[in-house]
Amino acid sequence: MLVSLNWLKNYVDLQGSTPEQLADKITKTGIEVESIEYIAKKIVNVVVGYVESCEQHPNADKLNLCQVNVGEETLQIVCGAPNIAQGQKVAVAKPGAVLPGDFKIKQAKLRGVESNGMICSLQELGVEEKYVPKDVADGIFVFPSDAEVGTNVSELLNLEDAILELGLTPNRSDALSMLGVAYEVAAILDVPVQLPDTSMETSPVKANDKVAVQVDAPELNPYYGAFLVENIQVGPSPLWMRNYLMAAGVRPINNVVDITNYVLLEYGQPLHAFDFDKFASNQVVVRRAKKDETMITLDDETRTLTPDQLVITNGSEPTALAGVMGAANSEVSETTTTVLLEAAYFDPKMVRISSKAHGLRSESSVRFEKGVDPNRVHQAGLRACQLLHTYANGTVLSEPAIFDQLDKSEKQVTITTERLNARLGTTLEDNEVSVILKKLGFNYEQKDDAFVVTIPTRRQDIQMFEDMLEEVARIYGYDFLPYTLPQGAAQAGGLTKHQALKRYVKNYFESAGLMEAITYSLTTTERATMLVSPEIEQEAVNPIRLSMPMTEEHSTLRLSILPEMLASLSYNVARKQMNLGYYELGTVFISTEKQVTKQPKEKLRAAAALTGEWLTHPWQQEKKQADFFLIKGILEGLFAKLNVEASFEATKIAGMHPGRTALVKVNDITIGFIGQVHPQLQQSFDLKDTFVFDIDLDYILVHFENEPSFAKIPRFPTVSRDIALEVADEVAAGDIQKTIEDNAGKLLKDVTIFDLYQGEHLEEGKKSIAFRLLYFDPERTLTDDEVETSYQSILHVVKEQHQAVLRG
Amino acid sequence: MKERLQALQQEALAKVKEATTLDELQSIRVSYLGKKGPITEVLRGMGKLSPEERPVIGELANKVRETIANQLDEKKQQLEKLALDKKLEAETIDVTLPGRPVAVGGPHLLTHIVEEIEDLFIGMGFEVREGPEVETDYYNFEALNLPKDHPARDMQDSFYVTEELLLRTHTSPVQARTMGEYKGNKSVKMICPGKVYRRDTDDATHSHQFTQVEGLYVDKDVRMSDLKGVLNQFAKQFFGEEREIRLRPSFFPFTEPSVEMDISCKVCHGEGCSVCKGTGWIEILGGGMVHPRVLEMAGYDPKEYSGFAFGMGPERIAMLKYGVDDIRHFYTNDLRFLKQYHKA
């Protein structure tokens, strides 16, 4: 809402506040002033001039040579505007004037002829192009003939006005009118509001003799007033009205249209003017639209209607889409002489549906959607008639035709000072509360300790105690509320175990050298099904797609963090950052339904991706490419830290390198995978060798939330044995290790692989793996025999299960 | 014999002094102090001496031995030290060359901010709650006093999955869920950080995915001044002791009265500058007293219980606190960006 302060002054005394002071007060009291604009600050030396003569320039076809009387002198001015003519009153910038944009006016010679100033257009005086009336948009501005020669145009054109732009929250639609803003400012400054005088002379001829109103859908239209104004002369509206409209961001058209717009802005009540001759009937019938009924609106569009929309008709065909836009068939034009003026209350929800369905949001529909003040509908109609009488020479017929079932009653809300103080933390007294209510312009009655407040209908947002609490608090001033701390019982705050563990996992990844990434949850449909861990693949039927995505890029909820993480790596590599190690903790969304009806399962996953060199130390020629065992080491470190036993099992997953990918298992349950991205997929992301994992962190955190229990530090010596086994290449070291662990007996405490050998001295297709076995018993020293027995049984079982032989 | 011994001492000490290697010292030791050396020889000839002379010469001989031995030891230490110095000199490295890197990772700036906010409120007795990102229309809107045809739903156009399911547009549904869980008879003191989603085209100031931290305190007799006190404490701890706060009236469907909180501008301290667009204040968060209908729907009697709620955007806070100029930086994961904000 744009508020011209010069316009506002007509209703409320601003007490000499500067625009900045006023804006600050309004903002602090509840409506944010987003900006203060001046149309043109301090224009001097621009005055009204009378064009005494206008002839063609001797040396230029398109220029005119004018003699312009500016009061104390007559200036010769060269003017190129197409609409200049002898006898006009125009805005003359005299030499010495400075126009907006720091444009200085000087004496000059144009094509050999002296020119002492400039005749100005509105744009040159600082008015925004889009608000300039169309008839003067391409040329100079022409004043009405009663403008006094020599007057400063700043005043005449309201150029020194300050415009406050209000950012209105949805509850404050009462401030969508100049009167509403006046009430707000009056409450802040503690001054009265001066309402417009709507008294006028009316014709003895009765409007309701000439037109009847019939409302078939009173639930959507509880009030319809039809006013008639005859003998209208369509022409420009008065200069002051045009100025105010332009300041409010509305382009002046003609007096009839301007007056309906003016009253819309003044009262917040949209009006519609029909050309009564074109209306072609003497009855207004308001009804729901029929299914598939069509009409052509003012913008020449054919609209197909539905029964949840309301139409104004002449009894046979629609003449307006109620609350939204008029029909072309009854539009006011230059030749209109009788105006049928509609002042109505339309159901907010109906207007919202209707304007949304047709994509037509206008100053009118916005106000109807919020609900107009029931007690201002008729007043606004009268105000428009009065202005049509004064500024369009209209004859206003008495007794408009009215349908009225509108509830205009005022609500009452009871408040007590005690309850206000209890909720605000203040120590207000009754008299302070009554002062605030008076400032707000709310009537009240004091009954015992309570104030029974009558809420004016302009404030539809106030319905209960808490709403009044806010009114009192904001007029009292939020700045004056004390600072207190809650007096309830103290509680210990804190993280849950799950949350603390999550932080612990993050810290681990960071200490391992990974950088935390945060990627989007919404991805493409293609990426949503890429690199999905097998256990999720099995559970999720489909990735979840938005019903109306904005872009394909963010259309589908992820089943894996990895694709968007690869995209992040790719983004960096394209910017020459080649060595990257990222992790992310994030949610994936699993739906087990074909057609989603229930909330999906949300699982916390941990994913990581590494590419490029890792810990390169150039001057010592140390350079290592990230590889499978680097990322595996990082993941194993996590498991070790969390005291989780995990195993890895070779597997094949779409999008992953077929020979370098493993399932990650805990308790024999697959919880994720690890490996190298398939070279083709790497290439599609413009990446070199890239290694990733993606695991179910929820599973780990939920199943391993226990503190590790204390294990005794061994007092007796440990015994270690090395064992080198020769096996076929395809036998997995992890499988042999597991066999050893499962069969060595309880004295074996640890098995590590310390050597892997392939090549010379070994048969083709064979490899040698060396294990170190660690034995101990916390209670006693082991005997050689015990260790030897275990060792022999290991040799036996690995031969049986893996055809492994002891390497000689 | 006395003269002979003194001469031997002089001779030996001169050789020790001239010696430059440990080997030389060793041969001096052997030749003078060894069993076949001249001093032993002198002592062997003591038999010829008178009984009175014997102890005198014997003592002198021992003294000479001792003196030579001491000098030898001292010289040995000197030479050893020289040798070590020389060896260490040879081991000199260029200490200005860069060290071998260790892996240094770090948290995302948003995590850093969210955890800092969490910790501040934990310190004030708040617990941290989480909730689903795909929410029901009921919890996301209706339980927060935003019925189906409420005009304020326009304010936050949302990503729907079905008519009843959507990506949450704020973390406020966690408040409703928590209150529901506590069944209307227990105080609630919580914050809920998390990802939220809105139908916005990504640009420098908008992101279809962003982060929110909401707080809620419901108890008997919670006052609006408590909201002001708690937010003031948060602002001073998070942004600095010297920062002031102010509350302005605002509107949210789930609070009444509603507020927006500004903090005084760091650059101009309230005087007005280009950073704060001349107002001296910067908007940080929104909040208010929990709307009675929200309390009611969650099973709390608004006559007995009251509360306050607030919500803030870590992206916006990061942009203000660290001068980040484009919200998209938080989601492109540019290494150069991530590296700048390691937790100190």
Ligand SMILES: [Zn+2]
């Ligand atoms: Zn500032």
